Structures are given as structure tokens and as C-alpha cells.
Amino acid sequence: MMFYYPAVFRQKEDGTYHAYFPDLAMCTAEGETLDDCINDAIEACRTWIQVELEETMDLPYVSDPEDIPMQEGDFVRTIGVTIRLYDGWDE
Numbered sequence: 369m370m371f372y373y374p375a376v377f378r379q380k381e382d383g384t385y386h387a388y389f390p391d392l393a394m395c396t397a398e399g400e401t402l403d404d405c406i407n408d409a410i411e412a413c414r415t416w417i418q419v420e421l422e423e424t425m426d427l428p429y430v431s432d433p434e435d436i437p438m439q440e441g442d443f444v445r446t447i448g449v450t451i452r453l454y455d456g457w458d459e
Contacts, residue, residue: 371417372448374433375409377402378441389447390436391428392416406445414449421451 375397377387385405387397395416399405420427433444 369451369453370448371413371427371451372446373413373430374436374444375413375447376436376438376442376444377405377409378439389413389416391431406447409445409447410449413447414451417449417451421453 373389373391375387375389377385379385379402385399385402387399387405387409389395389409389412392413395412397405397409397412399408417427433446436444438444
């Protein structure tokens, strides 16, 4: 099953990148380059969703990217992850 959530990316003063998911509490990513940060964001999102599905099966609604407050220089990318659900996964 595919899940899509927006992530806000920001380049820090030292040139590295930071990202966070407004809809996924405490889900963040870091990277030396934008590509590294995107890859870290994909893994962070996947892990967050897997844990949430195992514990509560209650995922948050997805924000419209235009409704996300941002600072100057921030940009939004939608991160998609595939979670394989299997028989008995919710037991």
C-alpha cells in the first residue's frame, strides 16, 4: 500500500538539509545534501508509518501543501512510501 505525506525541506546555514513532516509527529530527516535528506526522509516516513500501523492503525490526515506554514527558502516535497501489508500483520 502506498502512503504519501508532505515534507518541508530547509537548507541550513552550514549547507546541510533538514526536513520535517507536519503531519507526522517528531518525524524528521537530515542530510549532507538534498538527496541524502530526501533518502533519510523516505526512511523516516516509512518507519513512522510502520510503527503507527503496528501500534494504533490510526494515521493522521494529509495536509494540503498550500496550508503548511513555511519560512523563506523552505520548500515542500511529497514523500511516498510503500508499506507491504501481510496476513496477520495487525494481530
